[in-house]
Amino acid sequence: MDEQDALKFIHGKVPRSGDDAAFIQNLLITTDMLHKKSDFPQGTTHYTAGWRSVGASLSDIAAMGGDPIAVVAAYSSPEFRKEEIDEFIRGANEVCQMVGAEYVGGDLDNSDEFSVVTTAVGESVKPVFRRGAEWGDVVCVTGDLGRSAAAKRLFERNENEKANEMFRFKPRIEEGLAIAQYSTSMMDSSDGLVRSLYEIGKASMCGFEIDSNTIPINEMLKGIVEDGEVALRVAMTYGEDFELVFTAPREKIKEIEEDIEISITVIGEVVERDIKMDGELIENQGYTHG
Amino acid sequence: MDEQDALKFIHGKVPRSGDDAAFIQNLLITTDMLHKKSDFPQGTTHYTAGWRSVGASLSDIAAMGGDPIAVVAAYSSPEFRKEEIDEFIRGANEVCQMVGAEYVGGDLDNSDEFSVVTTAVGESVKPVFRRGAEWGDVVCVTGDLGRSAAAKRLFERNENEKANEMFRFKPRIEEGLAIAQYSTSMMDSSDGLVRSLYEIGKASMCGFEIDSNTIPINEMLKGIVEDGEVALRVAMTYGEDFELVFTAPREKIKEIEEDIEISITVIGEVVERDIKMDGELIENQGYTHG
Structure with a gap:
């Protein structure tokens, strides 16, 4: 297996x-x-x-x-x-x-x-699970994606100081506590955004419609990977980032944003089935931890 | 190191x-x-x-x-x-x-x-640490020692069914809870009895005087290692057993015995310094986990 x-x-x-x-x-x-x-x-x-x-x-x-x-x-x-x-x-x-x-x-x-x-x-008195996303909810991520992928490339170039710095991160505890007040499902992005969507989709028996233009790609990654399409794919699948992926009713996003300091991006919405980006099916690929 | x-x-x-x-x-x-x-x-x-x-x-x-x-x-x-x-x-x-x-x-x-x-x-509301043994306390072990050493020898002989059986053990949870009511220090015997004595001695700033005749040697080990002295040394140093080693006031031992089903053996007493058996210093040797 x-x-x-x-x-x-x-x-x-x-x-x-x-x-x-x-x-x-x-x-x-x-x-x-x-x-x-x-x-x-x-x-x-x-x-x-x-x-x-x-x-x-x-x-x-x-x-x-x-x-x-x-x-x-x-x-x-x-x-x-x-x-x-x-x-x-x-x-x-x-x-x-x-x-x-x-x-x-x-x-x-x-x-x-x-x-x-x-x-x-x-x-936790009332934790948030992967199950619970509801049709009509929006799906969001905290911060940006691709930070660890960028760090790996910096390690390859022996830019170790910057790479180490990017490899350290602040766990989203404060944000998780705030989001948990309103979210219907949540997990982290450590296996990649696409895999997170598949996991939440499977547990919640739902699909997602993602808008590629909204994906918050890490700035350093954008600088390293010049091709925008490649950067998007890396940000979505590489994983090893520790952002939060969650679903919540659209009208709650403003309240969440008021409660936390980092950015939250609405990247799409919960639909009945299938995981699609810009109308096309996304394959279930992501980081499989070696 | x-x-x-x-x-x-x-x-x-x-x-x-x-x-x-x-x-x-x-x-x-x-x-x-x-x-x-x-x-x-x-x-x-x-x-x-x-x-x-x-x-x-x-x-x-x-x-x-x-x-x-x-x-x-x-x-x-x-x-x-x-x-x-x-x-x-x-x-x-x-x-x-x-x-x-x-x-x-x-x-x-x-x-x-x-x-x-x-x-x-x-x-736990009030756990028992390695520190706390007091001069005049007795030192005790639950069950017997050398069970895992015996199992290892059975594995070497390809007597795998019996060896596996002896390799599984019931963790001393019930006993630990009962002993904790009265004991002044405790740890398990997973690194060997001798190492446990040294650890408790160091944490409690005390020594022990052990009586070799009292050491409860596992019956299976006795059967496998016929030389009594070798069996004693193995039982005391081999480790990987999961019995409890603890100190308590002598007058509390009877109460502990009434509370639990397995045997408890008083193997010696807490003294001011040095770890001795039958009056001779014991070297700090035990299992170092590989």
Whole structure:
């Protein structure tokens, strides 16, 4: 089975799986594995790795409209260097502090490849799931898309300082909490916008009609990928970004916008079936985490 | 740095680390990484792997005197086979159900080596830490020691059915909750009894005087390792068992025994300094997780 089939199979066996985080009692729990080969390009610092891996799990809490409490990490590496562990913890601490969570430690292990598994725990009285989008709702994203894709290209060019900076991000906790007041479904964009649309569509039994002109493409990505069509495709499918994709009644968007500081873009609307952009079907492609 | 030095370094940086689980608000959170090479001998079924890895994290909740709520797992494997994932989930579910927790899913990833990172979340109003042992307390263990060492030898002999059975264990949740009413310090025996004594000794700034005749050695291990001295050493240092090691005032032991069904053995007492058995210093050796 590939990852998508396996996840589908697991969802059938584990009822609380299938959203960005599992909801049990009033807790949200989510775990993520990141590997050097697929997730930390050459040039990624341990500071960025700590930040990004912990941030990825915090993003899953944000995507449920949750308030994070704590994060743990299992850190696996061919060797334990004091400076690397120190920098990893600094990154983990900083991203936690930024959203009012606490990094509380974890486990250490030896492995051939550097990898990190982070688990975040948060709380919510009424989380937002992938199911719940309703016909007539609009579909929106926070911020812009393609930031990580741009960072990867900067790493390839050895522009590591800028690349690391773009690889760190502020998890959308505040925004998730505000959006959760009004949204009917939500998830993050870590697998790419197109995959997010397919996931929400499947869980909510709906389709989407997207307007390509509205997609907020990251400025840095636009600068790197000059062809506008390529930039659009990358922004929509590359993933590894940690923005929120959500649906809400159109009349609530103004209220959400008033509650949060970053931009929100209405990129389309919920329809009965099929996922289309400018009237044409979009194939279900996105980032499959290696 | 080796694992022990790295953990010490991290404990200096992350205040809530250093116990079997981190305590924050009224929650306990713990994460553990297990690898095929070091933790799942040839012959280990995925059913046992799911059970054991989830059980290891539940044991950490038990070791704090906590009540578990949920467990997630990040499952990383060269390939995803439906039967293997199915069996893994069955094992994970069963060990959770046994102690009133729920397996709520996790993450999937590809890696060269099969590995699992499990994270358990539990609750406690007043957990038991490694610090707190007091001079004059007795030191005790639940059940017996050497069960996993015996299982490993059975795997080597290809007695896989029995080996798998012994590799699965009931996390000492009930016992941990009962013991926590009276104990002054606690941790599990997963790194070996000797290492547990050193950890509690360091955190509590005390020593121990152990009586070798009292060590409860697993019967199966005794049968496999005929030399009594070797069996004793293996039982004390091999680790990967999930019993509880705790200190408590001597007069409370009877009450603890009345509260729980399994055996508790007083193996020695808390002294001012040094860790000795039958009057001789014991070296700090134990299982270093690979």
